[in-house]
Amino acid sequence: MSEGIPSAGVNPTPAPQSSGQMMMFMMMFMTMFIMFIPSMRNAVGEIAKVILDPIIGFEYKFPVMTLFLAGFMMVIMSTGIRHYFIDWIDAARNQSIMRDFNKELRDARMAKNERKTAELLKKQPEIMQLNMQSSMSQMKPMAFTMIFIIGTFTYLGVFVHGLPSTMFSIPWHYDSNFATSPMCGFENWIFVYMMVSLSFGQVLQRILKYITFSNRLKELDVVGE
Numbered sequence: 001m002s003e004g005i006p007s008a009g010v011n012p013t014p015a016p017q018s019s020g021q022m023m024m025f026m027m028m029f030m031t032m033f034i035m036f037i038p039s040m041r042n043a044v045g046e047i048a049k050v051i052l053d054p055i056i057g058f059e060y061k062f063p064v065m066t067l068f069l070a071g072f073m074m075v076i077m078s079t080g081i082r083h084y085f086i087d088w089i090d091a092a093r094n095q096s097i098m099r100d101f102n103k104e105l106r107d108a109r110m111a112k113n114e115r116k117t118a119e120l121l122k123k124q125p126e127i128m129q130l131n132m133q134s135s136m137s138q139m140k141p142m143a144f145t146m147i148f149i150i151g152t153f154t155y156l157g158v159f160v161h162g163l164p165s166t167m168f169s170i171p172w173h174y175d176s177n178f179a180t181s182p183m184c185g186f187e188n189w190i191f192v193y194m195m196v197s198l199s200f201g202q203v204l205q206r207i208l209k210y211i212t213f214s215n216r217l218k219e220l221d222v223v224g225e
Contacts, residue, residue, distance in 0.1 A: 027146050034150055045154035052155045063163055067156065071196035074152040078145035079201055083208045085141040089216055094134040101127045156193060 034040045049057075056069040101120070108116040 027142050031146060031150060034154065041154050041157060044150060045156075045158035048151040048155035049158055052152070053159075057159065060159075060163055063160070066159060067193055068196055070152050070156055071193055072200060074148050075197050075201040075204060077148045079204050079208065081144045081148075082138075082141045083205070083212075085144075086138050088209055088212050091134055091138065092213075094130055098127060098131050153193075 034044055052070070056066050056073070058066060101123070105117065105120045105124075108120060
């Protein structure tokens with residue numbers, strides 16, 4: 001590889017990715033099958049209700065608290081599993097290699113340096129394989145995280161539609177029917193749940209990454225002494 005780009009250190013022959021891709025597509029299909037077929041969604045939700053209702057159901061007295069706690073629990077479990085299975089140090093290294101390679105290839109093309117461009121293009125399959133392996137490694141925890149996501153989401157659907165009263169004031173619609181009133185084709189409770197889970201998930205993921213990189217830097221400092 002040209003000077004300035006670290007060696008990817010992988011076999012140029014693409015490794016078989018069929019099993020990982022098959023798992024990903026199967027999980028996506030299963031998720032769509034469960035979430036978009038009411039009978040399946042309700043059946044899974046009733047099963048999850050047996051587990052979650054005694055923990056965060058509060059006998060339907062505090063539905064907003066149930067919604068928030070369900071989001072927090074789902075994010076903690078799914079984010080924790082992803083963080084455990086993914087090597088973020090290696091992922092950052094692969095991203096750096098890909099970014100440097102693309103920059104050098106772009107510079108060579110802009111400079112009309114045909115020899116250097118040809119050399120870099122020969123290395124491109126190796127770099128693309130490295131990027132694919134990194135992406136697939138981040139998809140592997142999906143099988144585990146989807147269990148919590150589907151279970152929590154279907155439970156909330158059953159929980160919200162079982163509330164004796166579903167009238168809540170939400171920022172975008174005063175005194176809206178929380179369970180059934182749609183917004184952009186989605187029910188209001190889905191938007192509230194997404195705002196809680198996505199925002200909290202991003203914060204938690206950044207904290208875990210910061211701890212991981214800080215610990216690695218401390219280990220390198222100890223080795224360097």
